[in-house]
Amino acid sequence: MTARFPVRRLDLLRWALLGVAAVVLVVFLLAQRQSVDVSYGRSPAPSARIEEGSAGELSDATVPSTQEMTALVAADPVVRLPGAVARWDEQRVRDAIGDDDIRILVAPPGLDEAERKRVREVENATVRVVGTQVGGGAYLATPDSLDGWRAQFANRDVTGQLVTMIAKLRDVPADADRDEPQWRDPSDAELATVLADLRADGLHIGPGASLTQLPEEASRSAFPDGAWYVVLPAQPYGEPLPGYGPALTRLAPDRPILVMYGEWIEYHGPAAAEFAELAGASFYAQFGDRLSRYDYPQQNVLGAYLGRVTDIRYAGLFDRPLPYRPLDPLRVALPALPWIFAACVAGFVVLSVRSLHRSGVLGGGRRQAASPARLAGLTALAVEVSLLTDARSNPALTRGIGKLQAARAALEQGLPAPHVSRLLDDATAELDETARLVGISSYRPDHYLQGRLS
Template identity: 70%
Template sequence: MTGGRQFATGVAGYARRVPAGLLRWALLGAAVLVLVVFLLAQRQSVRVSYGNSPTRATLTEGSAGELGDADVPSTEEMTSLVAADPVVRLPGAVARWDEQRVRAAIGTRDIRILVAPPGLDEAERKRVKAVENAAIRIIGTETSGGMYIASPDDLPGWRAEFATGDVTSQILTLIAAQHDEPMPADRDDLRWREPTGAELAPVLAALRADGRYVAPGATLSQLPEKAAGTAFRTPAWYVVLPAQPYGTPLSAYGPALNRVAPDQPLVIMYGGWVEYHGPGAADFAEVAGSSFYAQFGSRLRRYAYPQENVLGAYLGRVTEVRYTGLFDRPLPYRPFDPLRVALPALPWIFAACVAGFVALSIRTVRGAGRFGLPGGRGLPARLAGLSALAVELSLLTDARGNPALVRAIGRLRAAREALDAGLPPLHVRGLLADATGELDEVAELVRMPGYRPDVYLRGRLA
């Protein structure tokens, strides 16, 4: 314990021997440095783009295989066709609707519908939209009329549209909007059925052999391997079916296959509709599907993208959602950044440095006012008081305090010589401050609080 007290006393004595002015200005410099670092870290960079992004500048229509082979007549020919028939379906059209509900909504009004195939280029779309006697124009499944465009905004609506080409809800919404009528209530008319054993057997055999099943009529030629490799933690099974006939129940392959292999990730495609079944489906499948079709639905409904492109984009969205850290995938590695970690503490470090500088400045000013009057007029009195204290302490100290006492006497002698030589008061104050620290250490070693310099000098001056 004695050695510990000696070490602590030595550290305290060393701290007191550091000139207060030096410590004060060091704290001020540290505060300025911290402030500069903090302000530089707040810089914000601004990048301005005027539409010359290299990733989009060369992306021309048709480069992703989204244009089909169908063609449309001239605007004049389509106008004649619409004038002769209230519903005109051009070759290749895929949109379907509940004719009974649509006829009931139209009533006795003359509302004519023009249905064009998906995958038209810009010039062909302009020809379709120029048919003025068509109150409702459908390109692919994009349904518009006048100034309105109607589209689903939830998963049941997107599923019916992209799996079977159902645009019933969109047509009813347009009719109501054009005639200031109440909007129709949302309905999920898509029906499902359990796949039969004969239907399920070839699908299971293909999945167990190759991990994929592509039904006749589907447009998938190969899996998007890169996207498939990052979407799930383990390789998934893929069942790819063509767009399903409107009005007939769909085979619910997802739940049936999930019962057979509950731990196996499973992706099912019905035309342009993609859904996920398997581990974690309750957590992220709805998030991934909603964000995907909310962003890409407008393109999918008017173009004829191959299923490979649609599946690749969907798997890319699954990867993004899972790598957000919300679900079972870890966050991407982020290198340790000391500044990012320390940045919240910099204002507190700055405040501590400023507080230390202010405290030391107040102490210096108070010490100067008490024992060192302006111009050095109080320095001789302080020198005399410290000299008297050194004499009294010399009678009490032992081998432990002798070194500090000798250093204090040396500083006092140097201060007297500096006063006699007329040196600047600042220099004399520094010497007296050093002597004060040494004498304070001696008083602490001899355990005499009354002989600490500040206490002794206050009593002497009083």
């Protein structure tokens, strides 16, 4: 018949504290992952890949066969196919061509891959313009400034790209002239009409614009407090743009204002000096190539631009309120986890010392069997050294903790003392190996327990 050790509340509390400390340690360590995400929050703007034809970017325009286009280009140095939208300064382009035989084929935007391939196969076309994308041979010419993108997407002006491409093909220096944007002040009547719509529902759609309604979700994410939107069609080539942005900003300086000319979007309002350039450059640098050759609805272009605005807001680059982010309990509690771990370990050690005092192992009381005291000391050692282990020393520590748990169970069940001693000897060996791998001799069991069990 064997006697069982009574399971006291103090022991239960002591081991519960050790369990909580272990759980807190694991959670804290798992949260310490390295990351390259430097944003203040994760932007909800969509970023999935869009397949061709799924976003309304293909038009009804078609092109003749390659043979027919080849014949047209052979008969005329500039061939404009039905639906072509690109325009340019003819005098500057003639000056760039000089005496060379350079032939230009201009196709409409929104062609699918098969139709664009037929255009590329017209071998006698020196320069091919699809939509407002200018190509020649193996090259593509794209704007390198906001002014160039503005001219391309607001006026369909590809003069700069054509001059650059022709200079590249002729192997001569490119024309250094830059197309400065041309603006005009809107008339009082124009401004009154736009302002009335904006004050009614925040949106003005000019005649000829393809947008029918705002992309509501993207608009809320980009400007939670609301914004004004002026949407106009692409402006006639050679005519100055009506400057609604500055005029409206004078009337509502704290209101974000977006003015859309064709596929070009102007931002005005708070932090416009920095924000407008960043948003415009990053958006058109990424999507300018697709916008130039496809025929996207204005609603899709505006939705994508607002998604970029949302990304910039979540990046925290400007002193603007960030959109709401749901509460993350782990993020809030993470700074407190080390203190919870330390409190649990301290509680475990204090309760272990009190248990040793009651058993007479510590102090002047009658000395009882050394196994419970040795178990408590080795357990305290395992807890302390667990903070210092790594991939090399973790296996030895795990085996040692397993032996300590087996020894505790053997003590509670009243198993023979030699059996308990062997388990503790095994645990001592594993903890000694752990201390050796960690490289701290004071955590070797003989040194650690010397002052506790004497």
